[in-house]
Amino acid sequence: MEWTEFGDWAHRIADWTRDYRETVGDLPVRAQVRPGQILAALPDTPPEGPEAMDRIFADFEDIVMPGITHWQHPRFFAYFAANAAAPSVLAEFLVSAIAPNCLIWQTSPAGTEMETRVMDWLRQAIALPEGFSGVIQDSASTATLAAVLTMRERALDFTGNSGGLFGRVPLRVYCSAEVHTSIDRAIWISGIGSENLVRVPIAGANRGMDPQALRALIARDRAAGLAPAGIILCVGATGVGATDPVDEIMQIAAEEGLYTHVDAAWSGSAMICPEFRPMWAGVERADSIVFNPHKWLGANFDCSAHFVRAPEDLVRTLAIRPEYLKTHGADGIINYSEWSVPLGRRFRALKLWFLIRSYGLDGLRQVLRNHIAWTAALHDRLAAEPDFDIVTPPMWSLFSFRYVPAGADDLDALNQRLVDAINDDGRIYLTQTRVDGALVIRFQAGSFETTEADVMMALDVIREIAHGLTKG
Missing domain, CATH: 3.40.640.10 (Type I PLP-dependent aspartate aminotransferase-like (Major domain))
Structure with a gap:
């Protein structure tokens, strides 16, 4: 690619980025591919000659994107979020351009x-x-x-x-x-x-x-x-x-x-x-x-x-x-x-400079306070469910719970099945950990795109899939 072509592609990718971030909530949170699927779609040998950017970008959409777990999804409640707010993305674009x-x-x-x-x-x-x-x-x-x-x-x-x-x-x-x-x-x-x-x-x-x-x-x-x-x-x-x-x-x-x-x-x-x-x-x-x-x-x-x-x-x-x-x-x-x-x-400082100036500390504080308040509300609703136990109470926007239906034998295995089924469903994404040797499920709200409705939706998904495992 020549720099004379760069501007058109930069505009196209900027538009793609905007569209992706506005619609990512419509996608399954976790990649829905099998191990080896992406590798099998990639050629075994490198190209000897140049390829058109149109073809490269089409392969990006057809091969790469199906294998992406969407960390910027509003219902990414696993691990801890790895946010990329819009001002920070713009700063990273500039850092990549000047490449110091x-x-x-x-x-x-x-x-x-x-x-x-x-x-x-x-x-x-x-x-x-x-x-x-x-x-x-x-x-x-x-x-x-x-x-x-x-x-x-x-x-x-x-x-x-x-x-x-x-x-x-x-x-x-x-x-x-x-x-x-x-x-x-x-x-x-x-x-x-x-x-x-x-x-x-x-x-x-x-x-x-x-x-x-x-x-x-x-x-x-x-x-x-x-x-x-x-x-x-x-x-x-x-x-x-x-x-x-x-x-x-x-x-x-x-x-x-x-x-x-x-x-x-x-x-x-x-x-x-x-x-x-x-x-x-x-x-x-x-x-x-x-x-x-x-x-x-x-x-x-x-x-x-x-x-x-x-x-x-x-x-x-x-x-x-x-x-x-x-x-x-x-x-x-x-x-x-x-x-x-x-x-x-x-040049990592540039994205912090853009970010802090764009939001202000008060704006950033409000994002975090929302996550914490919404998590506390979800915790209270889940605690009232008869088949669930809260294992650890909210620490900021993180708590853990366990599915404990009457008559269940191997609760560790059941809770792992629940996590796997939730993530295969795709509406939300959770991960597991262990507390005092017992397998528990973590919930953590931290995405900049998350809304209160996204957090409350988690209860419906957890309850629906859990009851389906034991009643199906």
């Missing part, structure tokens, strides 16, 4: 300085104190890895990168069993090792780690000659929204001299609403915090907000400065590649 690599300041000064500004906007929006600095990572997994690496280096007096871990006293990191699996991966990649990730028992209605159990485990490890290094807390964990008692854990960390990282990947967005901030009271004492604007705040994936109290420790852990990455004659600049694992960096 924002690895250091001089390779895109606007990318660096806009990142500094919009991250401070987010800091203010969630009421973190001025001592925090922010960087945009690709995902919470990367932010957590960076935090664990910094945790490791702090515990080793910044000698781990040079000397490795061989022959040293094992480092110990503490978390609850409710944390995301990205924590496990960070522990693997950091070299700390899964045997040194200590799972703290949970307690209380929020399924958070037990502070007294944490104290006992740290004391046990010190007595055994091991080296406690840090604590990873969750606020709104993926399964059912488990949330640690942040303030109590921060006090223990301060007494023990341990690095703390708070994973609020999903729920951190809710902290733009002042009424929800008591759920993470004490977070201002954390060393590192992450939340994902690409989940609940409307930004396209990928866009993860990582805040640190001591950026110099993060830079000391991750920075490498060969001559070709130096900017001579410019003092006081920030090179965000030194705050991240990858060297190359996309």
Whole structure:
């Protein structure tokens, strides 16, 4: 394709995008294809010559789109939403067009300085104190890895990168069993090792780690000659929204001299609403915090907000400065590649800038408050149904339930059949998890396109399909 043709196709794709987003609610939420169906429709060998864009786009519609699960669907109630609000999509279009690599300041000064500004906007929006600095990572997994690496280096007096871990006293990191699996991966990649990730028992209605159990485990490890290094807390964990008692854990960390990282990947967005901030009271004492604007705040994936109290420790852990990455004659600049694992960096700040300016914080707050209120109403209606049990109450816009009809034998198998049948039906999309070993069904409202009617429709679908399984 020549650039002379680009304009016509850009208009056509923009129109297609508008039409798709206006009608996506008419489609089944989850892709209704068989494993291998898309692969079989794709040629085994690449084309030797050019093909017309008309043909390529026709194949996109005929082959690709049937295999897409529609994450922007208004009744996507599975996992956590991965939103892409209209202003963010436009910003991503521009980023793709100018295609900068924002690895250091001089390779895109606007990318660096806009990142500094919009991250401070987010800091203010969630009421973190001025001592925090922010960087945009690709995902919470990367932010957590960076935090664990910094945790490791702090515990080793910044000698781990040079000397490795061989022959040293094992480092110990503490978390609850409710944390995301990205924590496990960070522990693997950091070299700390899964045997040194200590799972703290949970307690209380929020399924958070037990502070007294944490104290006992740290004391046990010190007595055994091991080296406690840090604590990873969750606020709104993926399964059912488990949330640690942040303030109590921060006090223990301060007494023990341990690095703390708070994973609020999903729920951190809710902290733009002042009424929800008591759920993470004490977070201002954390060393590192992450939340994902690409989940609940409307930004396209990928866009993860990582805040640190001591950026110099993060830079000391991750920075490498060969001559070709130096900017001579410019003092006081920030090179965000030194705050991240990858060297190359996309211009992610632009979509946050478009998004926040287009909605305003009040507009974004209203979207989140609606999701939370509608979820609470659905929870109340489902709780009144005789054949359903609420397993975990609403945490923001997430709760879990279980189908428990009289006379049913294997409830785990029945609930898995229910989830599968709901998703095969296509009107809504749900996922399952386990709570205390039992299989339960999650509901989470988070799509920017969701309406109250969409949420209330979920009850009709759940009830209809559930009763069909047991009465059919």
